[in-house]
Amino acid sequence: VQETTGLMSVEELAKGVGYTDPIRTSWKPPRHILAMPQARHARVLAKHNIEMEGDDLTPPIKRFEDMKLHPCVIKALKEKKISSPSHIQMAGIPAILSGRDLIGIAYTGSGKTLVYVLPLIQFCLEQESMLQFDGGEGPYGLIICPSRELAKQIHDTIEYYCEDLKKHGLPSLRSCLAIGGMPTNEAMDVIRKGVHMMVCTPGRLMDMLNKKLVSLSVCRYLTLDEADRMIDMGFEEDVRTIFSYFSGQRQTLLFSA
Numbered sequence: 036v037q038e039t040t041g042l043m044s045v046e047e048l049a050k051g052v053g054y055t056d057p058i059r060t061s062w063k064p065p066r067h068i069l070a071m072p073q074a075r076h077a078r079v080l081a082k083h084n085i086e087m088e089g090d091d092l093t094p095p096i097k098r099f100e101d102m103k104l105h106p107c108v109i110k111a112l113k114e115k116k117i118s119s120p121s122h123i124q125m126a127g128i129p130a131i132l133s134g135r136d137l138i139g140i141a142y143t144g145s146g147k148t149l150v151y152v153l154p155l156i157q158f159c160l161e162q163e164s165m166l167q168f169d170g171g172e173g174p175y176g177l178i179i180c181p182s183r184e185l186a187k188q189i190h191d192t193i194e195y196y197c198e199d200l201k202k203h204g205l206p207s208l209r210s211c212l213a214i215g216g217m218p219t220n221e222a223m224d225v226i227r228k229g230v231h232m233m234v235c236t237p238g239r240l241m242d243m244l245n246k247k248l249v250s251l252s253v254c255r256y257l258t259l260d261e262a263d264r265m266i267d268m269g270f271e272e273d274v275r276t277i278f279s280y281f282s283g284q285r286q287t288l289l290f291s292a
Contacts, residue, residue, distance in 0.1 A: 042287070044278035057134035058255060058286045061161065064129060065101050068094050083122045093133050095125040102128050104153060105160060111199040121146040128153060131288060138262075138289045147290050148192055151178065151258045156196055156208065158256060159231040163206040168229035174211075174249075176256035178234045179277070181265045183214040189260065190234040208232065213239045213249075223248060237265065237273040244280050251280040262289035 076094045096102050099109050123141040127150035130137050141147055155176040162175055180186050190212040197208045211225035213235035243249045
């Protein structure tokens with residue numbers, strides 16, 4: 036894709052729209068991490084075999100607490116026996132929380148799902164506590180993946196953390212699953228209440244956008260999981276069309292094994 040044109044919508048390519056600054060977020064790395072010398076960050080990256088490329092990189096963070104994740108999220112992680120971040124999580128979560136676009140590549144089973152799920156939950160909590168999502172509003176975050184099995188797996192992960200937050204009296208975050216072979220009604224029930232996060236396959240999402248069942252006007256967070264596989268499977272045209280439904284800047288994250 037890179038060789039011909041970047042992964043942008045047809046309209047953006049035609050108008051030459053480009054964003055040079057990352058999307059604004061309220062997150063900043065802790066002061067003690069920012070005070071550390073570059074040599075320390077380089078040592079951490081080298082020790083854990085992490086390669087980071089880009090301008091003005093966010094430093095890797097070795098503890099979930101230092102990532103300023105909500106205490107309830109950290110507690111839910113500990114219940115799942117996850118006490119410290121994996122290599123891709125050390126580098127990826129701080130970059131995403133600071134609003135950067137990202138391409139993340141790591142082997143299967145390295146915890147890539149949590150790299151984009153945890154910041155998304157954090158952003159949605161922030162949005163919901165500032166101003167509640169109304170009926171028909173949303174999603175704020177969109178996760179697209181090539182297969183139904185993967186979509187279901189990601190949705191289950193999101194549900195687990197949202198349920199845990201609800202148990203501790205925090206605002207309830209709603210997520211829906213839109214995949215082929217499953218009736219649209221279930222997703223529509225959640226969308227009518229106002230949906231924060233949506234996990235879907237490209238075909239079903241295209242269908243729902245064409246029928247105007249869902250709107251991406253407030254969507255600011257887009258993840259393509261198994262992005263290269265999706266392009267190989269011939270979904271590139273669909274993905275570009277989906278991009279044209281966004282209004283304004285979005286944070287784009289591509290992941291691949």
